[in-house]
Amino acid sequence: MLHSAPCVPAVPAGRRVRLLIAALLVPCALATLVGVVLLWPGTGPQPVSTQTPVRGEVTAARATDCTPGSGEGGCAALVIRMDDGPLPGRELVQIVPVEPSTPTFGVGDDVVLAWSGGDPTDPGSYQVVDFQRGGALGWLTVLFAAAVLLLGRWRGLLALGALVLSFVILLAFVLPAILDGRDPLAVAVTGSGLIMFAVLYLTHGPSARTSTAVLGTLLSLALIGALGTAFSAAARLTGIDDQTATLIASLGTGVDARGLLLAGVVIGALGVLDDVTVTQTSAVWELRRADPTMSAAGLFTAAMRIGRDHVASAVNTLVLAYAGASLPLLLLFSLSGQGLSDVVTTQAVATEVVRTLVGSIGLVASVPITTALAAVVASREEPAALAR
Numbered sequence: 001m002l003h004s005a006p007c008v009p010a011v012p013a014g015r016r017v018r019l020l021i022a023a024l025l026v027p028c029a030l031a032t033l034v035g036v037v038l039l040w041p042g043t044g045p046q047p048v049s050t051q052t053p054v055r056g057e058v059t060a061a062r063a064t065d066c067t068p069g070s071g072e073g074g075c076a077a078l079v080i081r082m083d084d085g086p087l088p089g090r091e092l093v094q095i096v097p098v099e100p101s102t103p104t105f106g107v108g109d110d111v112v113l114a115w116s117g118g119d120p121t122d123p124g125s126y127q128v129v130d131f132q133r134g135g136a137l138g139w140l141t142v143l144f145a146a147a148v149l150l151l152g153r154w155r156g157l158l159a160l161g162a163l164v165l166s167f168v169i170l171l172a173f174v175l176p177a178i179l180d181g182r183d184p185l186a187v188a189v190t191g192s193g194l195i196m197f198a199v200l201y202l203t204h205g206p207s208a209r210t211s212t213a214v215l216g217t218l219l220s221l222a223l224i225g226a227l228g229t230a231f232s233a234a235a236r237l238t239g240i241d242d243q244t245a246t247l248i249a250s251l252g253t254g255v256d257a258r259g260l261l262l263a264g265v266v267i268g269a270l271g272v273l274d275d276v277t278v279t280q281t282s283a284v285w286e287l288r289r290a291d292p293t294m295s296a297a298g299l300f301t302a303a304m305r306i307g308r309d310h311v312a313s314a315v316n317t318l319v320l321a322y323a324g325a326s327l328p329l330l331l332l333f334s335l336s337g338q339g340l341s342d343v344v345t346t347q348a349v350a351t352e353v354v355r356t357l358v359g360s361i362g363l364v365a366s367v368p369i370t371t372a373l374a375a376v377v378a379s380r381e382e383p384a385a386l387a388r
Contacts, residue, residue, distance in 0.1 A: 017147075019382045021211045028218055030196055034191035039376060041176035051114040054085030055132055058109045059145055066097060074098055078105055078128065080113065086120035094128050103131070110135075155203070162199040169195050170267075178263070183227070188263030190222060192270045200274065209281050212377050216277040216370030224362035230256055230263045231354050238347065261351060269359040276314055276363060277370040280307055284374035288381065296379035300371055307367035315360045323352075 060079035078094045094113075096102060109358065110132035118125035148156040167308070174191040178184050181301055196217050204210040239257030284303045288294055294302070 012366070014016060016376050018208055018211075021208065021215065021377065025211055025218075028193065032190055032193035032197065035186065036173065036194060039177050039187050039190055040173070041180035041182065043180075044288075051116055051127075052085065053129075054113040054115045055127065056080040056081055056082040056111055056113055057083075058105055058107055058111060059334045060089065061105060063098075064095065066095065067158055075106065080111060080128070082113070084217045085113070085115055086329045090121075090122070092123045093127060094123060095125065096128055159168060162203045165198050165202065166195050169198070174263075174267070178260065184259035184263040185229070188266040189221070189225060190268055195270065196221075196274070200278070204278065208377050208381065209285050209374070210372045213274075213277040213370065216280070216366055216373055217270075217273050219369050220273050220277070220362045220366035221270065223365055224269050224358055225262065225266055227358045227361060228354070229263045231358060235350055235354055237261060237351050239351070239356060240347075261355070265355050265358055267360055268355070272314055272317070272359070272363055273366055276307075276310060276366050279310055280367060280370045281374040283307070284371060285381075288378040294379070296375040299375040299379055303371045303375065304368065307371055311364055312369045314363055319360065320355055323356075 009086045057080065058078050059081050062077050063073055063074050064077040066075040075095050075097050078096060079091055080094055081091045082088055096105065105128070111128055112130040112132055113126045114129045116125050116127075145160055150156075152159055168190055173194070174187055177187040177191075197212060200210055200214050202215070204213070220332055238257060239261035240260070244255065244257050244260060280303060284299050286300055287302050
């Protein structure tokens with residue numbers, strides 16, 4: 001006599017996939033938290049600047065001699081009324097050279113003076129160092145936030161919150177930890193992981209779709225870190241440029257300059273990777289919602305057609321972003337009279353080449369990686385879950 005097996009409800013395939021995603025992401029999240037604890041900065045180095053910024057306004061400007069009585073001209077005398085500092089409301093005269101590299105100052109310009117801490121009545125204790133830009137940047141920030149809120153509405157508000165959170169992580173953890181002597185690459189990877197988890201889940205909410213994007217971003221970042229480490233060593237990049245040399249001189253201690261270079265590569269690629277991975281997962285989910293009968297292979301093929309167009313424009317964006325940031329350097333080398341191969345292999349240009357190509361490879365790889373993960377997960381989602 002045959003006995004039928006007890007009727008046990010089958011475990012939904014979607015649930016098994018979710019458990020697999022959790023099994024992959026939970027250890028990564030825990031590792032990120034452990035990294036934050038281990039790498040959290042201490043007191044760190046104290047500020048090394050002995051100059052205090054003082055805001056003021058140019059009330060008069062005229063041509064003058066750089067050396068009094070020489071009759072050679074070549075300088076400008078600026079009468080500046082200080083708005084704050086040790087003697088607010090007092091006017092002083094500053095002599096600035098008129099050179100191609102010197103900004104043009106005029107009446108009404110809001111400027112920043114550096115006060116050395118000496119005699120506040122002595123004009124020699126001050127130096128014009130910059131313009132005030134707080135007002136313009138503030139209005140630009142308001143315009144940016146308004147544009148995001150107008151188009152994104154509630155989701156835009158979450159995106160702005162995520163942006164603020166990213167800056168908080170950079171300013172409160174990444175930068176202080178590197179200045180405190182922690183390994184720059186380890187700090188960048190940990191900080192990027194923290195930003196990735198916090199920003200993606202805050203912006204898009206906890207779901208299988210978001211978790212898939214997080215996993216794709218994580219794998220792509222790991223690839224970028226590995227390639228950056230390998231090729232920076234193979235190209236013998238030291239990571240020491242003018243800014244890094246200034247940092248080392250300011251700290252008075254050694255800094256892992258190559259690690260700092262790799263940290264910049266990882267953090268710089270994170271923002272573009274988020275864009276690509278979220279777009280690919282969204283495309284897969286929308287395709288599955290439009291046709292719930294599509295298989296994982298069909299979803300992958302259809303979404304990859306979208307991904308190829310996206311990655312082509314994203315790579316171009318990444319290359320142009322690095323080229324734009326290095327435009328003065330490229331112009332300088334174009335005047336050097338060296339051949340292209342000689343210019344490309346110099347330390348400064350080779351660093352940007354490695355940074356750009358490593359980031360681009362990771363960006364390209366993120367498309368099939370994320371699309372494959374998303375296709376597997378979305379094809380096993382229950383129809384009711386696709387609408388979330």
